[in-house]
Amino acid sequence: MRRPITGNIRSLTLTLAALFLITSVGVTYWTIFESAALASDPFNPRLIAAQDRPRGAIVDRAGAVLAASERGANGYVRSYKDRTLAQVIGYASSQFGLAGIEAAYADSLIGQDPADPVGIWKSRYLGEHSAAGGVVLTIDEKIQKAAADALGNRKGAIIALDPRTGAILASVSVPSYDPNPLADPSKQQAAMQQLQQDASRPLINRATQGSYAPGSTFKVVTGAAALESGFDATKKLRVDDPYQADKSWGDYFVRSSSHAHGLYDMSDGFRLSENIYFAQVGLQIGAAKLSDYARRFGVGAAPKLDLPAARGQLSDDGSIDRPTLLADTSYGQGQLLVSPLQMALIYATIANSGVMPTPHYTAEVRDADGRVVRSIAPGPVGQVISANTAKTLTTMLVGAVAGPGAFAFGAKIPGVNVAGKTGTAENRPGEAPHGWFIGFAPAEAPTVVVAVIVENTPDGGVTAAPLGGQVMRTALGK
Amino acid sequence: MVRTQALQLRRGRFTELSLLFWVAALAITGFLAVVAAETSAFGVSAIVVPVVFLALMASLHLFLVARRFRGDQILMPMAAGLTAIGLVLVQRLASDLLVQQLSWTVIAAGAFAATILIPRDLTALARFKWTWALLGLLLLIAPLLPVIGREINGARIWVKVGPGSIEPWEAVKLLLVVFFAAYLEEYREVLAQTQRRIGPFAVPPVPYLIPIVAMWLIAMLVMVFEKDLGATLLFFGIFLAMLYLATGELFYVLIGMVLLFAGGLLAYSVFPHVQTRVDIWLRPFADDLRFGTSYQLVQGLYALGNGGLFGAGLGNGMPERIPVVWSDFVFDAFAEETGLAGAIALLATYLLFVYRGMLIAVRAPTPFLQLLAGGLSFIVALQTLVIVGGNARLIPLTGITLPFVAYGGSSLVTNWMLVALLMRVSEVSSRMRGSP
Numbered sequence: 001m002r003r004p005i006t007g008n009i010r011s012l013t014l015t016l017a018a019l020f021l022i023t024s025v026g027v028t029y030w031t032i033f034e035s036a037a038l039a040s041d042p043f044n045p046r047l048i049a050a051q052d053r054p055r056g057a058i059v060d061r062a063g064a065v066l067a068a069s070e071r072g073a074n075g076y077v078r079s080y081k082d083r084t085l086a087q088v089i090g091y092a093s094s095q096f097g098l099a100g101i102e103a104a105y106a107d108s109l110i111g112q113d114p115a116d117p118v119g120i121w122k123s124r125y126l127g128e129h130s131a132a133g134g135v136v137l138t139i140d141e142k143i144q145k146a147a148a149d150a151l152g153n154r155k156g157a158i159i160a161l162d163p164r165t166g167a168i169l170a171s172v173s174v175p176s177y178d179p180n181p182l183a184d185p186s187k188q189q190a191a192m193q194q195l196q197q198d199a200s201r202p203l204i205n206r207a208t209q210g211s212y213a214p215g216s217t218f219k220v221v222t223g224a225a226a227l228e229s230g231f232d233a234t235k236k237l238r239v240d241d242p243y244q245a246d247k248s249w250g251d252y253f254v255r256s257s258s259h260a261h262g263l264y265d266m267s268d269g270f271r272l273s274e275n276i277y278f279a280q281v282g283l284q285i286g287a288a289k290l291s292d293y294a295r296r297f298g299v300g301a302a303p304k305l306d307l308p309a310a311r312g313q314l315s316d317d318g319s320i321d322r323p324t325l326l327a328d329t330s331y332g333q334g335q336l337l338v339s340p341l342q343m344a345l346i347y348a349t350i351a352n353s354g355v356m357p358t359p360h361y362t363a364e365v366r367d368a369d370g371r372v373v374r375s376i377a378p379g380p381v382g383q384v385i386s387a388n389t390a391k392t393l394t395t396m397l398v399g400a401v402a403g404p405g406a407f408a409f410g411a412k413i414p415g416v417n418v419a420g421k422t423g424t425a426e427n428r429p430g431e432a433p434h435g436w437f438i439g440f441a442p443a444e445a446p447t448v449v450v451a452v453i454v455e456n457t458p459d460g461g462v463t464a465a466p467l468g469g470q471v472m473r474t475a476l477g478k
Numbered sequence: 479m480v481r482t483q484a485l486q487l488r489r490g491r492f493t494e495l496s497l498l499f500w501v502a503a504l505a506i507t508g509f510l511a512v513v514a515a516e517t518s519a520f521g522v523s524a525i526v527v528p529v530v531f532l533a534l535m536a537s538l539h540l541f542l543v544a545r546r547f548r549g550d551q552i553l554m555p556m557a558a559g560l561t562a563i564g565l566v567l568v569q570r571l572a573s574d575l576l577v578q579q580l581s582w583t584v585i586a587a588g589a590f591a592a593t594i595l596i597p598r599d600l601t602a603l604a605r606f607k608w609t610w611a612l613l614g615l616l617l618l619i620a621p622l623l624p625v626i627g628r629e630i631n632g633a634r635i636w637v638k639v640g641p642g643s644i645e646p647w648e649a650v651k652l653l654l655v656v657f658f659a660a661y662l663e664e665y666r667e668v669l670a671q672t673q674r675r676i677g678p679f680a681v682p683p684v685p686y687l688i689p690i691v692a693m694w695l696i697a698m699l700v701m702v703f704e705k706d707l708g709a710t711l712l713f714f715g716i717f718l719a720m721l722y723l724a725t726g727e728l729f730y731v732l733i734g735m736v737l738l739f740a741g742g743l744l745a746y747s748v749f750p751h752v753q754t755r756v757d758i759w760l761r762p763f764a765d766d767l768r769f770g771t772s773y774q775l776v777q778g779l780y781a782l783g784n785g786g787l788f789g790a791g792l793g794n795g796m797p798e799r800i801p802v803v804w805s806d807f808v809f810d811a812f813a814e815e816t817g818l819a820g821a822i823a824l825l826a827t828y829l830l831f832v833y834r835g836m837l838i839a840v841r842a843p844t845p846f847l848q849l850l851a852g853g854l855s856f857i858v859a860l861q862t863l864v865i866v867g868g869n870a871r872l873i874p875l876t877g878i879t880l881p882f883v884a885y886g887g888s889s890l891v892t893n894w895m896l897v898a899l900l901m902r903v904s905e906v907s908s909r910m911r912g913s914p
Contacts, residue, residue, distance in 0.1 A: 005839075005845055006848070007726065008722060008724075009852050012856065016832055016859045017833075019863050020829045023867055023870065024822055026867065027782065027818065027822070027866070030782035030871075031783065031785040031786060031787075031817065032787065032818060034779075034783055037783070038779060038780050038782075038783025039783055041763075041780070043768060044780045045799045046784055046796050096769065
């Protein structure tokens with residue numbers, strides 16, 4: 001007889017024991033090491049717990065309730081009060097998980113804020129759930145309503161923030177939707193299907209996730225780069241429509257929207273939004289300088305935010321490698337893409353003496369008794385341009401609103417100096433351009449920055465400017 | 479004097495009895511915990527089910543004592559404990575199926591008792607090996623037959639019987655092990671005679687590879703026509719393991735693994751359902767899968783993650799969010815509510831069961847009985863590893879049941895028959911050692 005079976009049984013048993021050990025390690029990985037990551041996954045139904053226990057309330061900065069769990073016949077039902085904030089507050093759906101603030105502060109809203117490790121421990125290991133706390137947003141319902149009314153049912157977005165702190169005061173994205181059916185188990189399936197199939201993409205928060213060409217609103221970046229490179233803003237440049245730097249451009253020309261011929265300095269360039277002026281400035285300072293400042297202002301990187309935000313881009317491949325692209329980028333076209341939030345942050349930097357604030361939707365997390373568990377006040381991103389450059393740009397932007405023949409006249413507020421800039425983002429041929437306005441007030445000590453984009457509007461920035469004016473007026477209490 | 483005492487003790491089966499008291503404690507506390515945690519009304523079933531179950535286990539014990547059965551005393555309480563966990567989890571996760579599962583437990587106990595009695599002579603099984611093989615093959619293809627076959631959840635492994643369905647595959651497992659044990663006992667000498675060596679491996683002559691290729695072909699056919707990856711893996715795994723036990727030749731295992739892998743690759747490139755399984759395994763959290771095909775696995779992983787060290791407590795987790803949790807994901811549900819501690823304890827119980835079975839195999843007097851006990855123990859090990867590995871995303875998920883614990887009648891009945899067979903093997907050994 002050859003090798004006895006007994007020995008084979010022993011080897012097989014040892015192999016099986018080793019496999020059991022590996023399996024135990026695998027189970028340990030999920031139950032212990034991945035536990036925290038899985039617990040905060042926005043689609044984890046354990047975070048929703050909507051029907052068994054109430055989720056915490058989401059309120060605006062003054063305490064007005066925006067989302068709350070209300071007792072119904074079959075347990076708790078989440079109820080959302082302001083559909084203009086649908087994409088910001090998000091939803092808590094038992095089938096589709098969480099989105100928006102409901103996702104970002106999921107743990108806080110079921111009484112397990114990371115600032116309260118004992119509560120988390122008790123809930124996880126002892127099954128003692130602490131009562132859900134609440135989340136206070138930086139949103140101001142008054143300004144939010146003004147922004148929503150201003151935009152009406154025009155497709156687009158408005159975002160308003162405090163340039164000193166980065167606190168977002170209003171955030172509107174149209175089209176919006178009613179989140180209530182998503183929190184209702186009997187309606188969520190049909191509601192989500194309809195929203196996902198909607199070609200106008202109502203689930204997207206256009207204010208933070210939309211990507212648009214910035215058009216002329218981007219000229220402040222070119223201006224800032226030029227000013228900080230020693231470019232003389234008072235020097236007059238010759239503008240003759242159509243423009244090309246040399247014959248190598250072939251049949252490519254930069255066009256002036258007003259078919260301009262004449263001498264322009266930088267304030268004229270801002271006031272009359274002269275593309276040919278800024279194309280020449282860009283060509284003079286060079287691609288490296290312009291790219292550098294675009295990057296410093298946050299183009300191409302998602303802003304740090306408590307909600308998903310788009311990155312935008314300087315160009316398709318991230319660099320400016322030819323003079324025509326440099327010229328086009330200098331006045332905000334070319335291949336540039338930005339979100340309204342990114343543009344608001346660029347203007348907030350100018351308003352805030354060159355320091356870029358960190359945007360945030362949330363002010364604080366409170367426990368069930370109303371005590372503050374955690375204050376959310378992120379420090380500034382950093383100094384992007386000098387205070388002097390910021391001041392010079394502000395003066396020119398005031399001129400772009402109030403100066404003779406200024407494009408952004410619609411944003412004027414009686415008795416207040418408003419700084420701002422319109423933009424018209426050209427689209428594919430045959431599609432109406434997007435209209436921009438970005439501004440801040442009061443120019444001497446800004447407390448509010450507003451970015452407005454109206455999609456596919458024939459008049460471009462002229463349509464957008466008065467909407468920005470309305471929002472700023474409400475924010476300033478005028 | 480001392481000798482007669484020892485004999486009386488052996489007759490009493492005290493080890494089994496004392497272990498069954500632990501099972502009683504487990505069943506009663508388990509049911510009470512689930513009932514206490516549930517918000518629903520206190521049901522009669524919470525009292526009736528553990529009482530009926532414990533009475534059943536007590537009568538099995540008394541039956542063995544009355545028969546003066548001298549086999550192993552540890553396997554039965556272990557199987558009883560696992561079955562108790564299974565009943566507690568059915569009450570927790572799908573209480574409307576509880577009565578049905580309890581009825582199946584009664585049938586399983588009957589099948590256990592019957593297997594203890596029949597056949598009189600265990601080694602006689604070997605004589606009818608080709609009958610078992612034929613019967614096994616018939617049962618294997620039964621689900622493919624037009625009138626009685628049924629496809630449930632994409633796998634065609636069911637046969638309609640009266641109002642319900644059974645999985646003939648469960649019985650096939652046992653028949654296969656009996657057949658392999660008998661076949662390999664007869665041919666192991668031949669299969670192990672090798673002429674050439676390549677490196678550390680002994681290479682047998684080509685004709686000896688025919689059985690392995692034949693088995694592989696059958697396994698592939700199961701995969702193609704019954705769309706059941708789990709059955710394929712088990713079928714071929716049992717064959718390879720027993721071939722190794724019989725011959726000790728790693729070369730066969732190697733060839734088998736290569737064939738299995740090649741078959742898997744082929745299936746992956748041809749069959750969408752195999753691609754889906756692999757896709758789910760590789761990227762369950764991808765946005766296009768997590769609400770669709772990988773929803774079940776992702777919910778299972780959430781449950782594991784919620785387990786932590788000591789779990790949420792029976793009745794306090796949310797494992798009911800996992801679709802078909804009571805049959806496919808019962809391990810994750812158990813781990814969520816009893817934590818890593820409970821999960822490791824459960825795995826350790828299975829390992830102990832396997833170890834005990836392998837010990838019986840080592841002590842068995844004939845190659846047939848050794849292979850039989852080894853193969854039966856291997857079934858429990860492989861099933862546990864494959865389903866827990868699938869639940870914990872170590873390997874692609876397959877529809878294999880967690881022995882004794884997962885909801886399902888066919889599986890419970892055959893597993894209890896498996897326990898009876900192992901105990902019978904140990905009885906043969908102890909009788910040969912004990913008395914002349």
